[in-house]
Amino acid sequence: xEAREIGRLFEKVRANRPxxxxxxxxxxxxxxxxxxxxxxxxxxxSHSRRETGEMVAMAGxxxxxxxxxDTRQVEQMLAAGRKANTQGVPVVLDPVGAGxxxxxxxxxxxLLRELEVAVLKGNGGEIASLAGxxxxxxxxxxxxxxxxxxxxxxxxxxxxxxxxxMTGPADFLSDGRRTLRVDNGHPLMGRFSGSxxxxxxxTGAFAAVSKDRVxxxxxxxxxxxxxxxxxxxxxxxxxxxxMAIFDELFNLSPAELAERARVRxx
Amino acid sequence: xEAREIGRLFEKVRANRPxxxxxxxxxxxxxxxxxxxxxxxxxxxSHSRRETGEMVAMAGxxxxxxxxxDTRQVEQMLAAGRKANTQGVPVVLDPVGAGxxxxxxxxxxxLLRELEVAVLKGNGGEIASLAGxxxxxxxxxxxxxxxxxxxxxxxxxxxxxxxxxMTGPADFLSDGRRTLRVDNGHPLMGRFSGSxxxxxxxTGAFAAVSKDRVxxxxxxxxxxxxxxxxxxxxxxxxxxxxMAIFDELFNLSPAELAERARVRxx
Amino acid sequence: xEAREIGRLFEKVRANRPxxxxxxxxxxxxxxxxxxxxxxxxxxxSHSRRETGEMVAMAGxxxxxxxxxDTRQVEQMLAAGRKANTQGVPVVLDPVGAGxxxxxxxxxxxLLRELEVAVLKGNGGEIASLAGxxxxxxxxxxxxxxxxxxxxxxxxxxxxxxxxxMTGPADFLSDGRRTLRVDNGHPLMGRFSGSxxxxxxxTGAFAAVSKDRVxxxxxxxxxxxxxxxxxxxxxxxxxxxxMAIFDELFNLSPAELAERARVRxx
Numbered sequence: 001x002e003a004r005e006i007g008r009l010f011e012k013v014r015a016n017r018p019x020x021x022x023x024x025x026x027x028x029x030x031x032x033x034x035x036x037x038x039x040x041x042x043x044x045x046s047h048s049r050r051e052t053g054e055m056v057a058m059a060g061x062x063x064x065x066x067x068x069x070d071t072r073q074v075e076q077m078l079a080a081g082r083k084a085n086t087q088g089v090p091v092v093l094d095p096v097g098a099g100x101x102x103x104x105x106x107x108x109x110x111l112l113r114e115l116e117v118a119v120l121k122g123n124g125g126e127i128a129s130l131a132g133x134x135x136x137x138x139x140x141x142x143x144x145x146x147x148x149x150x151x152x153x154x155x156x157x158x159x160x161x162x163x164x165x166m167t168g169p170a171d172f173l174s175d176g177r178r179t180l181r182v183d184n185g186h187p188l189m190g191r192f193s194g195s196x197x198x199x200x201x202x203t204g205a206f207a208a209v210s211k212d213r214v215x216x217x218x219x220x221x222x223x224x225x226x227x228x229x230x231x232x233x234x235x236x237x238x239x240x241x242x243m244a245i246f247d248e249l250f251n252l253s254p255a256e257l258a259e260r261a262r263v264r265x266x
Numbered sequence: 267x268e269a270r271e272i273g274r275l276f277e278k279v280r281a282n283r284p285x286x287x288x289x290x291x292x293x294x295x296x297x298x299x300x301x302x303x304x305x306x307x308x309x310x311x312s313h314s315r316r317e318t319g320e321m322v323a324m325a326g327x328x329x330x331x332x333x334x335x336d337t338r339q340v341e342q343m344l345a346a347g348r349k350a351n352t353q354g355v356p357v358v359l360d361p362v363g364a365g366x367x368x369x370x371x372x373x374x375x376x377l378l379r380e381l382e383v384a385v386l387k388g389n390g391g392e393i394a395s396l397a398g399x400x401x402x403x404x405x406x407x408x409x410x411x412x413x414x415x416x417x418x419x420x421x422x423x424x425x426x427x428x429x430x431x432m433t434g435p436a437d438f439l440s441d442g443r444r445t446l447r448v449d450n451g452h453p454l455m456g457r458f459s460g461s462x463x464x465x466x467x468x469t470g471a472f473a474a475v476s477k478d479r480v481x482x483x484x485x486x487x488x489x490x491x492x493x494x495x496x497x498x499x500x501x502x503x504x505x506x507x508x509m510a511i512f513d514e515l516f517n518l519s520p521a522e523l524a525e526r527a528r529v530r531x532x
Numbered sequence: 533x534e535a536r537e538i539g540r541l542f543e544k545v546r547a548n549r550p551x552x553x554x555x556x557x558x559x560x561x562x563x564x565x566x567x568x569x570x571x572x573x574x575x576x577x578s579h580s581r582r583e584t585g586e587m588v589a590m591a592g593x594x595x596x597x598x599x600x601x602d603t604r605q606v607e608q609m610l611a612a613g614r615k616a617n618t619q620g621v622p623v624v625l626d627p628v629g630a631g632x633x634x635x636x637x638x639x640x641x642x643l644l645r646e647l648e649v650a651v652l653k654g655n656g657g658e659i660a661s662l663a664g665x666x667x668x669x670x671x672x673x674x675x676x677x678x679x680x681x682x683x684x685x686x687x688x689x690x691x692x693x694x695x696x697x698m699t700g701p702a703d704f705l706s707d708g709r710r711t712l713r714v715d716n717g718h719p720l721m722g723r724f725s726g727s728x729x730x731x732x733x734x735t736g737a738f739a740a741v742s743k744d745r746v747x748x749x750x751x752x753x754x755x756x757x758x759x760x761x762x763x764x765x766x767x768x769x770x771x772x773x774x775m776a777i778f779d780e781l782f783n784l785s786p787a788e789l790a791e792r793a794r795v796r797x798x
Binding site for chain 3: 068103
Binding site: 285287294295296299300303304308309310311312313314316319320321324325509512513517518 | 557558559562563569599600601602603629632633634635636661670671672673723724725726769770772774775
């Protein structure tokens with residue numbers, strides 16, 4: 001993927017300021033709102049079936065994050081997702097904790113089955129669990145992947161017919177045909193709460209501006225990763241990086257992103 | 267409005283430390299709690315009808331914020347609001363996203379109809395939508411006001427018989443007779459999540475210490491605006507301003523507020 | 533209690549990285565997640581009865597925090613607590629606002645009656661209210677204790693047969709036989725939202741690694757208190773201390789904790 005294309009997508013996020021609608025968890029919801037703003041998009045969070053249809057109809061993307069799932073929220077996600085599908089609004093699914101409990105695994109699979117998900121983004125344990133490839137998840141943390149991440153990602157993407165992104169020390173993403181590796185980011189991003197959720201929100205912002213979901217996802221993960229790298233220059237602690245990452249993304253220019261993005265085919 | 271009066275109201279918040287009860291959204295609720303504390307008041311958040319009556323009876327103000335509304339919350343707000351009305355506790359309503367969905371618009375109008383709201387505070391799009399004056403709201407952001415803000419504010423306040431505050435580059439507030447303009451604040455306050463919600467919480471703190479709701483609201487918006495201006499002196503980025511605004515309000519003295527407040531009749 | 537033992541417990545938290553499951557309020561939930569991570573443990577938050585059983589079975593501790601209670605959450609807490617009891621997972625209860633409303637008081641007493649709670653941790657007003665010792669609570673803040681804190685703590689612990697910790701300018705904790713006083717902490721920790729909730733989360737992390745709940749609770753309160761003291765060295769404002777406390781706990785070494793902990797028998 002060309003660096004120029006990554007920068008161009010970021011410019012488009014800033015120019016279009018897409019509305020990114022979220023049905024998400026109550027732990028990191030504020031971080032999702034602020035990182036969406038700092039990416040250049042406009043966040044909205046709502047869950048009631050009385051209004052998500054209208055919100056989704058205005059939105060450029062819908063982010064579904066199951067971090068604090070319950071049965072009612074499943075129905076809300078399905079309703080919003082169906083509306084998004086009929087409107088052509090891309091759906092980004094973050095299957096937080098899939099593999100840790102049957103409820104999360106089953107719900108993720110149900111959402112993937114009943115909705116047309118544009119991008120499925122999870123950590124190694126979550127994606128490998130859903131793919132049936134020996135993922136290990138403890139709470140909401142990945143505890144291991146029983147195989148090669150790029151292979152699991154590509155094969156699962158091919159099977160699902162959607163873009164699958166597996167984040168980790170390196171991020172892998174694929175639509176089954178094209179598989180990319182993103183080497184941006186910093187280890188401290190895994191030491192505070194919410195970096196995975198924020199990555200999904202940024203992915204929503206980018207998915208809103210391009211039909212090429214592989215490119216959009218790669219650009220989003222690179223942008224968030226570069227913001228993390230920059231945050232880690234002056235900060236050596238998790239919360240320090242967390243507090244700095246918002247403004248580093250805000251300050252990041254498309255040109256600098258194009259220069260610093262480390263995205264390549266695998 | 268005299269500068270001395272603004273400082274005096276802030277002194278009273280600090281001296282009385284009123285309890286400000288919130289039924290609010292889960293996106294910015296932590297910010298609402300901390301800004302209430304930094305204003306000098308005591309926040310409490312609870313929604314269950316099993317206890318909001320008791321909480322409201324202890325409170326100096328009730329803040330209703332519809333940022334993540336659902337049908338159950340409407341009932342909770344009505345129950346708490348009625349209790350507040352019978353106890354003489356002022357109700358501050360923040361109609362987040364009114365105009366964006368029918369549910370939010372209808373619920374805001376219902377709360378205004380069934381409760382005695384002391385202060386209605388929203389952004390331009392929200393207030394103009396409720397007033398039927400051509401407001402535009404996308405998600406939770408104001409996208410425009412179809413008229414003169416001071417005129418819409420004054421006329422709507424007169425019609426409702428309540429204090430209406432429309433925030434924006436300049437804030438306008440009115441009870442239909444007296445109309446004030448507040449020129450404090452900084453553009454970066456609109457670039458992070460929660461500044462509108464925080465302004466409502468601070469308004470609750472001030473409304474708790476004065477029967478003159480116009481003065482209380484103006485003083486609150488000036489105080490929060492000055493805190494934002496001070497936060498923007500050393501910070502040029504949204505999250506930086508957000509992180510600094512709490513302590514800037516905490517450090518703000520009534521005397522400095524009186525000096526820096528830019529409140530005038532229009 | 534020996535300083536060496538306090539350091540050793542902290543080492544064990546870092547080595548074991550226990551999963552701390554939370555059913556908690558939506559105001560400070562993000563702070564609870566991040567402070568758990570900075571203590572060296574792994575947080576998870578979930579409330580649905582469809583999955584809390586599985587989550588609790590993986591967990592080293594269960595933290596129940598009633599900060600934004602409703603009737604459904606009571607049932608969720610009872611279900612998760614029963615599972616924790618059958619699995620031998622220690623339960624930490626933070627009775628936020630007990631004494632302020634009958635619902636919170638009754639629910640706290642019910643949880644204490646129907647569950648085997650390992651550690652009950654509250655502020656002075658909350659603990660004294662539950663103990664029937666003249667506690668005063670306004671909203672979620674302690675407004676006074678009608679007696680000697682060490683005596684109330686010891687007697688209530690003896691009566692309940694659980695460890696009771698009453699936090700305040702000095703923290704007191706007891707199992708009825710052994711009573712300890714912890715003199716770490718800083719007054720600014722009471723001026724931002726969430727320090728009590730965070731203390732409960734850290735207590736969960738420590739309770740997960742020792743059957744000696746008195747020692748674990750004392751070590752946890754000392755660790756969090758030392759982090760607050762260190763945060764207050766360079767910060768003189770509430771939100772400044774709040775932002776710094778996470779990384780101060782992250783940076784705190786077991787050796788430094790052992791040196792700075794001020795825990796003694798009373």
